[in-house]
Amino acid sequence: MPAPFLSLRSLRFARPRRVAAGLLAAMGLLTGGALLRADGTTEREASGVNIASAPVTITVENLPQPGEVTIDALAKREVVQAFLAQNPDLRIKSFAMPAIGVDDARDSGSLMAIAAGMGANAIYVNFRQSATYNEHGFLQPLETLLARQLSADPAVRQTGKDGDWLADPAPEEVATALELIRQRVPERAWPVVYREDMSGRFAGKHVWTLPTSTLVRALFYRKDHFQAAGLDPARPPATWDELLAACRQLHDPAQRRYAMAFSPGDGISYQAYQFLVNGDTRAMTQDADGQWRASFATPGAAEGVRFFWRLLREPYTRDGETFNGAAVLRPDFNNLWKRGLVSMSFGSLDDQMLAAINPQLVGIAPLPVGPDGQRGSLLNARMLGVFSQGSPAQQLAAMRYLWFVTGEEAQAIRTRLFVDRGYGAFVSPELLRKFGYGRLLENVPPGWAQTYAEALAGGVPEPYGRGTQFIYRMLSMPVNQALERDYTGLSAEAAEADILALLRAAEEEVNARALGRIAPEKLRERRQVAGCVLAVLAAAFTVGIGAVWRSFGRVGPAVDLSHRRHRRNLLRGWVLLLPAFGLILVWQYLPLILGGATITFMDYELVLPSRWVGVDNFATILYDPRFWDALWREFYFVALMIGLGFWPPILLAILLQEVPTTFAKYFFRTVYYLPSVLAGVVVMFLWLQMYDPAPSGTLNQLLLALNQLGSVPATLVKWLLLGCWLALIALLVVLPAKLEEMPTGLKLCLWGLGLAFIAVTLAPLGEALRAGGPGEAAAVLGSLSGRFQIEPQRWLQDPRMAMLCIIIPSVWAASGPGCIIYLAGLKSIPDELYEAAAIDGAGFWHKVFYITLPRMKFLIVINLIAALVAAFKGGADQILIMTGGGPNEATRTLSLAIFYRTFMDLDYGVGTAMAWIMGGILIGFTAYQMRLLARAEFKSGASGN
DSSP, X not given: OOOOOOOHHHHHHSOHHHHHHHHHHHHHHHTTSTTSOTXXXXXXXXSSEEGGGSOEEEEESSOOOTTOOSHHHHHHHHHHHHHHHHOTTEEEXXXXXXXXXXXXXXXXXXXXXXXXXXXXXXXXXXXXXXXXXXXXXXXXXXXXXXXXXXXXXXXXXXXXXXXXXXXXXXXXXHHHHHHHHHHHSOGGGHHHHEEEOSSSSSOXXXXXXXXXXEEEEEEEEEHHHHHHTTOOTTSOOOXXXXXXXXXXXXXXXXXXXXXXXXXXGGGHHHHTHHHHTOTTOOSEEEOTTSOEEEOOOSHHHHHHHHHHHHHHTOXXXXXXXXXXXXXXXXTTHHHHHHTTOEEEEEEEEESSBOOOSXXXXXXXXXXXXXXXXXXXXXXXXXEEEXXXXXXXXXXXXXXXXXXXXXXXXXXXXXXXXXHHTTOGGGBOHHHHHHTTOGGGGGGSOTTHHHHHHHHHHTEEEOOOSTTGGGHHHHHHHXXXXXXXXXXXXXXXXXXXXXXXXXXHHHHHHHHHHHHOOOOHHHHHHHHHHHHHHHHHHHHHHHHHHHHHHHHHHTSSOOOOTXXXXXXXXXXXXXXXXXXXXXXXXXXXXXXXXXXXHHHTTEEOOSSSOOEEOTTHHHHHHHTOHHHHHHHHHHHHHHXXXXXXHTHHHHHHHHHHHTOOSHHHHHHHHHHHHGGGGSOHHHXXXXXXXXXXXXTTSHHHHHXXXXXXXXXXXXXXXXXXXXXXXXXXXXXXXXXXXXXXXXXXXXXXXXXXHHHHHHHHHHHHHHHHHHXXXXXXXXXXXXXXXXXXXXXXXXXXXXXXXXXXXXXHHHHHHHHXXXXXXXXXXXXXXXXXXXXXXXXXXXXXXXXXXXXXXXXXXXXXXXXXXXXXXXXXXXOHHHHHXXXXXXXXXXXXXXXXXXXXXXXXXXOHHHHHHHHHHHHHHHHHHHHHHHHHHHHOOOOOOOOOO
8 A cells, every 4th residue: 555645744733642643643654553543443442432333334436236246246246245254344235216317317326315313325427426425515515525435543533422523633643544535536636526615614725535447438339230231340430421321320220220319308519528528518617716607519519510510400311211310319329229230339448348249249439529520438437425414433334344345355255256246358458467368368358448548548538516516408409409390401500509509598697607797787576576466376375275164064963062072072072083084194294384385485404404594485486487387388288188088987887887888888998998997107108119210110100011002002191181180170160059058268269279279280380471372281181182191200209299198198198097087976867867868869979968967067177276286296207217307408397307407407596486486386276176076965876887
């Protein structure tokens, strides 16, 4: 182990006792820790509690899960076993917290565990998270913990009865520990791990994390795909132009071979980062005053985004066939690569194990260079830190674990295991030489080590400044916007100018959120507006709760409490209600009042002291355009959910009631109820497979099958579909006019829906007239005859269709179970009414609108209010699973925005304020529903089928 560093200046001015302590620590380090016992303590005991010798259990993040048998998982288990063998007083538990595998929500496991007070003692951190974890006080300085661990003075590892340390390590010991850490940290990662304290707990710079491995991006490519496409496997693309040309030659969707695949949604900027950092562009940079600012709005970044658009969207022709883009956006892109369906992919190389892949099948090359001759290799590191909220004993134990897994012994164990398991050819040549496996160097695939060295030399560190926790989400906005635009036919200068405008708008928003600098006069104005809004919300809640109380207070005749029996009955009723009321009070209302109402007015922190900010949280969101956009999308989601999902259960119940035979009734009721047996998550993933945007996707296969029809059958199908569409419009327009007793409000709704459908029908003609005049309009009408020419639909990746595609699975799964309550309501309608109407000549629709709906009006209204409230409160889970809020934030509703703002951005005060505004919107619906329920009389329906 290298000798510790002691400066002459520290020896000259330090106290003799501290110098001696530092020298003793150095001697201990030079002898491998001879002064330390196996459990990390010295033989000399002092007064107090020696926490280093007590049995301790720590939770460690980034350990392999049970059943994981990859070589990396086996190596980690071997290292942990060796550590436990040397530290029998310690117990290690693997961190287990489900994470959301959607783009920017991948960090959700750690963050939600911290919010629940269950954060891992050895916590996983990457570059992007490092500043946020530092700012919120999640991490403990490591050089001080290491100095406590290695110090010869036992007092620095002891705590008093109050849990505070009895003594601190000497400055020389801290300096020695800092130098030892410095020798283990790669040069490119040092500015990330050693930085100023942003939480206000400590002064100066400190080490917050220790890298366990350094990662750098490289190009992985399939040699067999290259050979099949006529490309030289020994010559992978070296420039952007070569990459584009290779992709266009490799791409063959008909053979289920995709040149490249990227993940869509809010994480797309991570996939495209090597193009975005073209030239000197960086996502965020630090000014001279130390402030971090977004800096990605540059001509170089615009050029990179345009190249990414060309890769994914630019049409090209090969062998007489036209393709729209040579790469695809697929949420399952990792699985496609593993299944051998993707020709090239950007992956990460480890400084310890280059890649556990078959070198005969897969090649590795540096990332292609950009127009300026530079590579945009993303540099990152797997790092571990010590969670600040663990006990002192846990913090020391976690530090011991970090020091072991980043040391030479752990490297030797991993290298030996890789070699013994036949993976020696994939280990870094430097480690093979270091631990005596030089004979295996000839087995290392030629060029892999050089590829790693070249990628590392041109590596661009992942953003690690203030506000970078959400940088990919924000940077993905202009990228997604550019991908939805058509730059075909535009010059490079015009296209890049448009993209640069998108980047500048996103950059301004990032800086506003990251820095939060507002002029005092503007802040004063915002606070006044926020105070007015808060007063309106308080009034709404007061009026709503009062209305509910009055509605239930007027129900039933007055009870004479002078009689003992009445008092006894009243007491019995309260006794029955109290357990349920107590549970609701404890788990809902008390957290709402004591927690939610308080957090709204605070800059709430999980670890650090929270700060009172008054109405500033409301002022922040009221002037945040993204909040209003999310609110608008929430209303759009609710409108679609009610418009498409509320009436099918009613219609289905009426149709099931009309089924003539008992067998058919049970059969159809079972079939329509079956979707409710599936869990909601299963339903979402089932439809995700159906929405596959590839030509082989389920729904796309059904659509593309129409292209196989001949000219005459295709024309007949087109006119049949058009006739059904026009018949639906006619029904919406004519039916309300014929049914005189239909409520006026319902008539207006149906007419409005009919007019909307007419506008949708005529919209293509209007666009054609504006674009090309009568000739273009005639071409649109002419498309009603002849063969189909349907292109594969992007479904969830299309911002215009994404919200509708999310609604359809919910309607499909909920219509069957939702019709049960209406079937029960139909039983309460006497059959004599239907028989009398039939005698008078009433048809099916007359019975529905004159008998069925009027008799079920109260039940429908009650369910409508409940559906409105449920639609406002729900939706976030299915959106998070299916799109994560994308594409281009087209499905980022208010409920999902609250989740991201609260748990991903750790902005609890603002997230709670957003939730209160949503509650203010819903209180009116809830009060009206309670009022109706207070007047309701429930009766049993007639028995039968």
